[in-house]
Amino acid sequence: DAKTTQPPSMDCAEGRAANLPCNHSTISGNEYVYWYRQIHSQGPQYIIHGLKNNETNEMASLIITEDRKSSTLILPHATLRDTAVYYCIVRSISSGSARQLTFGSGTQLTVLP
Amino acid sequence: ETGVTQTPRHLVMGMTNKKSLKCEQHLGHNAMYWYKQSAKKPLELMFVYNFKEQTENNSVPSRFSPECPNSSHLFLHLHTLQPEDSALYLCASSQDPSGANVLTFGAGSRLTVL
Numbered sequence: 001d002a003k004t005t006q007p008p009s010m011d012c013a014e015g016r017a018a019n020l021p022c023n024h025s026t027i028s029g030n031e032y033v034y035w036y037r038q039i040h041s042q043g044p045q046y047i048i049h050g051l052k053n054n055e056t057n058e059m060a061s062l063i064i065t066e067d068r069k070s071s072t073l074i075l076p077h078a079t080l081r082d083t084a085v086y087y088c089i090v091r092s093i094s095s096g097s098a099r100q101l102t103f104g105s106g107t108q109l110t111v112l113p
Numbered sequence: 114e115t116g117v118t119q120t121p122r123h124l125v126m127g128m129t130n131k132k133s134l135k136c137e138q139h140l141g142h143n144a145m146y147w148y149k150q151s152a153k154k155p156l157e158l159m160f161v162y163n164f165k166e167q168t169e170n171n172s173v174p175s176r177f178s179p180e181c182p183n184s185s186h187l188f189l190h191l192h193t194l195q196p197e198d199s200a201l202y203l204c205a206s207s208q209d210p211s212g213a214n215v216l217t218f219g220a221g222s223r224l225t226v227l
Contacts, residue, residue: 034214043117043203043218044156091214101214103156 004088009108012082018075020107022088025069030092033064035073036103037084044087044103047073078111085109116140119204119219127227128194134222136187136204145187146216147179148203156203162187163209194226 005023012018024033034049048055048062050071055062061074075082087106117138126132138145147159161169162181176198178190187204201223205216 032214041201041221041223043205043221044216045218046215049214089214101158101216105155 004090004104006086006088006104006107008105009110011110011112012075012078014080014111014113015077018078018082018109018111020073020075020086020088020109021070022073023070024088024090027068027090028092031090032092033062033071034089034091034101035060035062036087036089037082037109038087038106039081039084047086078109080111080113083109083111117204117206117217117219119202119222121222122220123223123225125225125227126191126194128196130194131190131192133191134189134202134204134224136189136219138185138187138204138206138217138219140206140217142206142217143184143209144207145181145184146205146207147187147189148205148218149200150203150221151197151200159189191224194224196226199224199226 003026032049032051035047036044037047038044047059048057050062050064052064052068062071064071085106085108087103120135124132143164145162148156149159150156158171159173160167160179165181165184176193180188201221203221204219207216
């Protein structure tokens with residue numbers, strides 16, 4: 001799986017957009033970009049994933065660069081409840097037996113009032 | 114109830130105790146997972162079950178014994194644990210192993226071993 005690089009921490013003002021970057025320069029053609037977040041002492045929560053087109057759902061938007069070497073997760077109007085560790089993960093869609101989803105250190109996003 | 118439910122949420126046990134963690138998913142998923150998260154460390158996959166059959170064991174010590182009686186329930190039996198086993202134990206499920214990248218996690222069981 002391609003390695004990802006994320007800043008260890010970021011701050012964002014409440015009500016503003018939070019833009020969380022992720023570098024994945026070694027991504028291969030069949031690998032998707034996944035984002036999860038983990039609020040303190042809770043289980044991780046799936047947010048969104050994409051291959052090459054930008055994606056949007058009720059939680060966030062995912063912008064993937066044309067060369068697919070980096071991506072940005074956008075929380076359009078951050079709230080205090082969005083304070084969490086955000087994980088960017090690159091993996092291929094597997095078929096057959098289950099495979100391990102590896103969580104790195106992520107980015108600690110702190111939304112400030 | 115919906116989602117993935119874990120009980121108990123908090124557990125304190127001595128090194129000679131036997132206890133069990135329980136996980137139940139109400140999503141109709143076929144694959145279930147145990148993860149361990151120690152303080153300041155990334156999540157570590159422990160076990161994977163697919164249609165009740167164990168398909169992965171990531172070199173977990175035998176003092177952790179999983180059980181999956183059906184696709185909706187997963188247990189982690191604990192025996193003769195060490196203080197370093199204190200951690201947040203997370204259960205997750207996915208539609209099937211091919212959808213293993215989209216996991217639904219429970220809130221976790223916080224274990225303290227004295």
